Amino acid sequence: MTRADKYPDQATAAMDRLQEEARQTDDARDEATFREERLVGEIDAAYEAGDHAKVEGLQALHQQAEVDIVNTTSDFEAVMDQIGDAQRFWYEEDDDDDDDDNDDD
Numbered sequence: 001m002t003r004a005d006k007y008p009d010q011a012t013a014a015m016d017r018l019q020e021e022a023r024q025t026d027d028a029r030d031e032a033t034f035r036e037e038r039l040v041g042e043i044d045a046a047y048e049a050g051d052h053a054k055v056e057g058l059q060a061l062h063q064q065a066e067v068d069i070v071n072t073t074s075d076f077e078a079v080m081d082q083i084g085d086a087q088r089f090w091y092e093e094d095d096d097d098d099d100d101d102n103d104d105d
Contacts, residue, residue, distance in 0.1 A: 018083050018086060025079055029072035035068070040062065
């Protein structure tokens with residue numbers, strides 16, 4: 001990671017990249033959630049119509065949508081963790097000099 005106080009342009013570019021990745025993973029999670037909710041409605045309609053073959057096919061798609069929700073949520077959380085780590089790193093004090101002073105205690 002790049003320190004913001006030493007290399008502000010590089011740090012800003014890295015943060016911009018992470019924020020874009022967070023936006024993309026959040027959008028993917030929203031799409032998977034929407035798809036899962038839509039499939040529930042389609043499954044219900046097919047079940048009420050007595051189309052059991054269609055229900056089975058839709059259930060397979062529904063299971064995949066649930067997996068996609070879990071995966072995209074995990075991806076989003078990982079990116080958010082990276083953003084948090086980057087922000088903490090950006091503003092950490094340079095403790096190298098302080099560590100030398102504390103050795104005399």
